[in-house]
Amino acid sequence: MSTEPRLTHVSASGTAHMVPVGEKAVTRRTAAAACTVRFSSPVAAALVRANDMAKGDVLGVARIAGIMAAKRTADLIPLCHPLALSHVAVDLTVFESSADNSGDDNDYGYVDIRTTVRCEGKTGVEMEAITAASVAALTVFDMCKAVDKGMRIDGLRVVFKDGGKSGRWEEGANGTTKKERREK
Numbered sequence: 001m002s003t004e005p006r007l008t009h010v011s012a013s014g015t016a017h018m019v020p021v022g023e024k025a026v027t028r029r030t031a032a033a034a035c036t037v038r039f040s041s042p043v044a045a046a047l048v049r050a051n052d053m054a055k056g057d058v059l060g061v062a063r064i065a066g067i068m069a070a071k072r073t074a075d076l077i078p079l080c081h082p083l084a085l086s087h088v089a090v091d092l093t094v095f096e097s098s099a100d101n102s103g104d105d106n107d108y109g110y111v112d113i114r115t116t117v118r119c120e121g122k123t124g125v126e127m128e129a130i131t132a133a134s135v136a137a138l139t140v141f142d143m144c145k146a147v148d149k150g151m152r153i154d155g156l157r158v159v160f161k162d163g164g165k166s167g168r169w170e171e172g173a174n175g176t177t178k179k180e181r182r183e184k
Contacts, residue, residue: 018079024122029163033129033156037111037140040150045096045109047147048140055143059092062113062143066090066136070117070128080127087118088128090136111140114159126158 008019039045048058055061067088074082096109115132117125137153144151159171 016079018081019123021081021122024164026120026122027163028118029121029123029125030116030118030161031124031126031129031158032114032116032160033126033133034112034114034159035133035137035156036113036154037137037144038152038154039108039110039144039148040152041148042097042108044144044148044151045094045111048111048144049094049096053143054146058140058143059094059111062092062111062136062139063090065139066113066115066132069135070115070132073128073131076131077127081121081123083119083121083123083125083128085117085119085125085128087116088132089116090132091115092136092140111137113137113140124161124164126161130156130158 044053047053051057051059067090069076070088070090071085074080091114093112093114094109095112097107113133113136115129115136117129117132119125119128134153134156137156141151141153157171160169162168
């Protein structure tokens with residue numbers, strides 16, 4: 001048996017396939033993801049914080065969009081298994097530009113997006129968490145584009161996962177995981 005890393009969604013013949021999970025144990029699975037919507041002017045952050053955007057409640061709509069996206073991940077990502085999710089949280093926090101901008105052209109405020117997804121299942125929920133974060137970010141972008149065409153979405157990533165055979169993983173400082181630092 002080979003111990004080299006391999007892509008689980010690629011068969012021995014090189015074709016893409018859904019990973020079989022029928023023989024895996026049901027365990028509690030949790031994953032968290034994050035990203036940031038960065039504004040290119042101070043206007044959008046102030047309007048979002050004041051809930052004064054023309055399209056409505058940006059944070060509320062983005063939260064619901066993220067929850068809906070997590071539930072529909074298997075419809076969007078071809079090789080994901082459909083899962084019965086037991087919990088989806090989408091948290092959005094607005095940060096306006098700092099008073100002492102110090103000439104930093106990139107400090108016009110941002111929305112920090114954090115998602116957490118849980119289920120009892122045979123496969124992880126990382127894709128559901130990252131899909132929730134990305135769709136929440138796209139929703140913020142859509143609702144703010146009338147006042148800020150230069151926004152960008154940064155840092156979309158899984159920051160935590162727990163459950164299953166591979167156990168717990170958490171994003172750490174300097175690009176290493178807490179698990180990798182413990183093993184050193």
